[in-house]
Amino acid sequence: MEKLIVLCLKFIILCGTVDAVFEDQVGKFDWRQQYVGKVRFSHFDTHMQSSKKVLLATENNVFAAINTRTGELFWRHVDKAGQEGSIDAFLQHGQDAVLVVGDGRVLRSWDINIGGLNWEIVLDSGSFQSACLVGQQDNVKHVAVLKKTAISLHYLSNGHQKWIENLPESDTVDYQVVYSGGNGEVYALGVVPHSHITIVVYSVEDGEVVKQISVEAPWLSDIQASCAVVDQGILTCVDSATVSLYMLDLHVQSQMTQIPLQAMLVSFATTGEKTVAAVMSPKNKTASTLNLFSAETGRRLLDTTLIFNMDPYGGKPEKLHVQAFLKKDDSVGYRVMVQTEDHTLTFIQQPGRVIWTREEALSDVVTMEMVDLPLTGTQAELEGEFGKKADGLFSMVLKRLSSQFILLQAWVAHLWKLFYDARQPRSQVKNDVTIENLSRDEFNLQKMMVMVTASGKLFGIDSKTGSILWRHYLDDIPSNAAFKLIVQRTTAHFPHPPQCTLLIKDKDTGLATLHVFNPIFGKKSHVTPPTMTQPILQSIILPLMDQDYAKVLLLVDDQYKVSAFPSTKNVLQQLQDMASSIYFFLVDSDQGRLSGYRLRTDLSTELIWEVVVPTEVQRIVSVKGKRPNEHVHSQGRVMGDRSVLYKYLNPNLLAVVTESTDLHQERSFIGITLIDGVTGRIFHNAVQRKARGPVHVVHSENWVVYEYWNTKSRRNEFSVIELYEGMELYNSTVFSSLDRPHAPQVLQQSYIFPSSISAMEATLTEKGITSRHLLIGLPSGGILSLPKMFLDPRRPEIVSEQIREENLILYAPELPIRTEWFINYNQSVSGVRGIYTAPSGLESTCLVVAYGLDIYQTRVYPSKQFDVLKDDYDYMLISSVLFALFFATMISKRLAEVKLLNRAWR
């Protein structure tokens, strides 16, 4: 019987946490955008006249086909991340696309119509240089692969190797390009930088060397970067120093011809018999012109000018991908895909019409924030009335009347719109979001997502629809920059505009710059950020505000001097008053040093504590504090015997994760240390033996959850640490790190997790009443919403009356993965790198954005929608019942009256 009750209980608990999407809700609250990344190779599918595909191979190890009419994805394949899956070469012939992947490790052939794999073979080891198709009289049968020391030939139909030959003098000559002209010969082109080009010709049949020549080319250092073989074996090179074009016929000549040019960017394309070079040259500051040149003669073709207007908030053009085709009158027409520095792809038709653009920078989001939308004009008007200073009774009354009138007007307009929309079929009602009509909705569910990408382009995206509302490219971003996005002023302080600050730090030099902007419109703020000459160690956002309601940002430089932004007199005064209670910490992971500082009134700092983890044994991999906007509703947990176990809610607590330097599977360990960020006091110092990173940590409320790889059992494990004060609170009114003499109780439990994970975050709600879930991004593309209830160190092993009272789940070593816990149903998110959560105006609802190669936005309801009526709530039924009851009472009242009257007459 007892067991049955427990089972029932378990079932009820599990049912309570089931949280899946109904079929008709698909796409209603969520959206996904798929990206491919920065394009490395591209081919336009030309084997069919009607084909509208462009095939792209990208830096993010993605091979994809895109519709040239709309810019949408046909199909996409994402390979392993890193060097292992990088695409080195991409050849296309007819329906086959041949890729060399992983520095010449694997040769793959794809069918481009459906995106299916034809075959795959593993190549001999060796650094990959180049690949080409080999054929005879338009009948391509082979693929040649050039490596550092060898050249090999493979059949196109099945990938088998036909022959492999070593390259002559491969230690001095740098072989870079392989070429075949369709005459039974394969040309391997090598260069001795700033000296000459070596050409080795092999026979296709058996791999014998037919001839070997060398051509003088003292200006050339890299063939791949500046040359292309076009048409019937003509090597065409661009010398950027003298701005000229060099041509070499591989079959006959041994001298290069020079053609001078005026150009910025060049791309080659072939259609039918003709090979053309598209040349982009700057016209003025905002536009460039494109022209076609015949590759054989170098002459400009008539009527081929195309104007490319550059986005003032975008980057400069970087690469051209030309799709050339023959028009009916046998002249050459073309479309061009322009790739700019901000990784944007723009597909343009003559004479300059943009067909589509793709913002591929969004495939590499580094950090993001969600900002509340501003109030509407009318709401702002009302707010403004209270903000203004009083100037006489009469004018105040007038002002009030006028604002009431405006409100009435807006309401009527709203009603009219509702009525107008209701008459139209649902599909026709367009809800275009533009930057002008942005306004906060009733429950603050629609927000502005400010995304910072690795390329240095900032985006403002509407969270409801996913449409990009503004973009801004910062062109002076160092290549290894670290970004930190800070919301200094929210939209709550009308008429002051909201303000975000992006801290861009060069990782090598430590020098930082600030970009201050309005997160709603993306415009650069007129506030001039301070210029920083010293490397920046730490940035802290304080809850202090200046007179314009902007939060104060403190920047600590390498001399341990602090500067404030904004640094008005008001702010400095406040800082002086508050100085003795402002503490901060610095982490130096190279030296394993954690140190705490206190601010002095003259904005210098003093070292007050120091913890040093020896770097010979372990290194600090991450330091996690709590999120400043987190609220915890309940101070404690009610236990079975009605006593309260109080949570240890220290807002200054840091979770420091270390990994051992010894990576041997028996000796490796990870360490987790809980330190108070103000006093430097170590509360808990634990090691997880036989464990290895990467460690994912979530730190919130009174718990820390971390995930690691168990090297002994070869599995992923979760561990949860919870901190409790005990049965009574030390000081229930205020928390001060300086006055908490008793160390918290530490409870810990671990679990097996049946999958590896790529990102983890906890849900966040307005008031913290809703139960918490962990959002876990899996490598499979799913985003799992795991109730925190399963990660509870108080999960018991044995059932008892009190446990039942408390609704704890019995301990089981394995955490389940239930399919209904996937919040993104079939909308897989590739390569999740981060998950961002933000509270909405509804307590039950948390907004979630998962970003990686794709971006996925949705809402989650960890405790179900307890404060919202369901979508399919039957208003008709409830109102008709109400009316029916109302009329029934009226009628029965009337009848009763008649009856009474009759009785009185009797």
Next chain:
Amino acid sequence: MARLLPFNIAVVSTVFLFVCTKSVCCNNGRRVGDALDTEFSGFSVPLEHSFEVDDVAKFRVRGALLLKAGREPSVLLNQNQLSEEDRTKLKEVAAVDGLYRIQVPRVFLLADRQTERQMEGYLTAFVRACAMVESHLSDSITLHTDVSGYLIGVSIVTLPGACRGTEVEDEVDLEVFNTTLHVMPPVNATGPGTAWFIERMEQESEKKSKNPQEQKSFFAKYWYLILGGAIFLMASNSAQPPAGGGREQS
């Protein structure tokens, strides 16, 4: 009673933590067997403190930490008394809400030679000077080590920890330190409790196999239901033909 404790398993780690903690405040004598060993491997490092009105750290010796290296490091603390001068200074510092800091050098507890033990740099911690005064110099110092025996951090708290502004009149209260000292090696975090779980599963299956009620076959268990169903079916079959016939006639 222990079973009634609702968080019995999880408390294990906490209990473990306390077990690991070596409380050595009263450890003023040596165990007889260890006498030679202690003499051999024990070494001392200075415990320094600093309290200045202008908050610029000037560390002076407060006492000496006698560290006994080995598998289970333990510590003894010899402390000097606060001089008259220091006492007034500490009170002054407390009045301006200054800090009372301590520092210990970084040491390696498991090394054999003195030269290997010391490393450059110090570990520091602080409390508010007023808390130190109001608690009558009763503090608790914890030395944290890492897995391999390096000292990684030191922490100090006073008991009681609050600054209530109470005057400490008697100078004698500020003479002698009343210190509790701990050495805290890292605790081993627990892994998933699989062994225990498997045991429980086995027990359950054993219980099941022992229970004769559940060992019976399907037919043995539900024969009466099946029989009842069969009879019902037969009865309804035999009742059907006349009804069907009737329908055909009409």
